[in-house]
Amino acid sequence: MKPPAFRYVDPRSVADAVGHLQEHGGGAKILAGGQSLLPLMNLRLVRPQVVVDINRISALAYIRETDGVLALGGLSRLHAVVGSDAVTRRAPLLAEAAAHVGHLAIRHRGTIGGNLAHADPASEIPAALLALEGEVVATGPRGARTIAVADLFRGPLSTALDPTELLTEVRVPITPPGCGSVFLEVSRRAGDFALAGIGVLLQRDGEQCARVRIGVCGVGGTPLRMREAERILERSGVTEDTLRAAARAVEHAVAPSDDTQASADYRRHVAGVLTVRALRQAWQRAGREGR
Template sequence: MKPPRFDYHAPTSLDEALSLLGRYGGDAKLLAGGQSLMPLLNFRLSRPAALIDLNRIPALAYIKEADGQVRFGAMTRQRAVEFSPVVQARLPLLQEATRWVGHLPIRTRGTIGGSIAHADPSAEYPAVLAALEGQVVVRGPRGERTLRPEQLFRTYLTTSLEADEILTEVRLPGMPAGAGYAFEEFARRHGDFAIIGIAAMVIVEGRRCRTARLATAGAGPVPVRLRAAEEILEKDGLGDAAIDAAAQSAGELVGPDSDIHASADYRRHLTRVLTARALRRALARAGGR
């Protein structure tokens, strides 16, 4: 279990990294936290000509607030996200989801940008990005562009990034004060990739649900935003019947695959169960801040 030979570069600036990426013309891999890439290399499932290590670019690791958003440098460690006061105050859903990401040693190395760019549909961060309608910033030789989740995620482990582009920043709109939220996940063991995960946020106004956001992990080739389920809640509120109807709808909206850990039927069932649980927990938290 040793990788084939590859060149190794450790640039110290983003421009240098981009220029290296261009030089290899698509045959290089970016090394962020390495928690998924290193096994792929060791299994020889990925055989790039070069690794471009982003870990020595300090300018890519930050958490800051701007224009009502929280902006994360792509190389921000999951552990930094987990303990950031800014995240705690402005993005409690992201903080809760982070606790489901692997285990402590994994979060110490893993990065927010790496997790999203890797586009594993069972991962927690892509679901949060979808639920909160965040964006990613991508830099390449043709300049900078921002992508919404539905523009970014194509299918399993595949994004719309070009081979010469680098995901540099993740932008998540700060959650409104009083928003209720919950991240529910079922994995066979804590720390495993989700069988199903549900990211939920609700904004309650009196008896109305002004905004509902629901997105999945593990329920298909990309994170699924459950718009029809959200609409039920925005129309009918957050009573038991509406939550059950939204959960039912969630199960119909997803098209999960079967694998050795869970059949499509079981995943669909879990989507319903966890959607209802997430909504009830989010409702209990709503307005309480």
């Protein structure tokens, strides 16, 4: 379990990093927290010619709030996301989801940019950002562009990022007042990838469900937005019947597969179970928030 030889560069600026990516194209891999890349290299499943270590680009590690948007630098450690006062207050769903990523040691190294760019379909952050309707900033040779998280994921471990682009920022709309959000997942062990996970953001207007956004992970080749379930609740509010209908809609919309941890049937079933639980809890939280 040792990687084949590779070149290593450690640029000090985004421009330099992009320069390296441009020079080596698909042969380069960005090293951020390394929590997924290094095991894949050690297993020789990924064999980059050049490793572009961005850990010294300290300008990429920030969390700040501007114009109704929470902006997180791509190199923000997940541990910092979990512990950030700004994230906890302004987009609590993201903090809650980030706490489910791996273990403390992994979160100390792992970054939000790396988590998204790796695009593991069972990862929690993408599902939360789908529900939060976040976007990412990708910086490449022609400058920066913005990609909605909904458009970021193309398949397992595959994104809309160009090989010459670096994910430099994650932008999350600040959760408005009157909202409740919840992240729930089922995993075999604490810290494992989700067998099924769900992030819910629900805005309550009295007994009406003004807006609901649902992202799920672990039940498809990419994280998925559950639009049919959202429509059911926005149309008919939160009752035991609509919760059940939403769960059915989620079970219908997801596309899980079998592996040694759980069958597709199980994942589908649990996605439905979590839908009911997460929505019920988000509804209660939104009620508390409203008072």
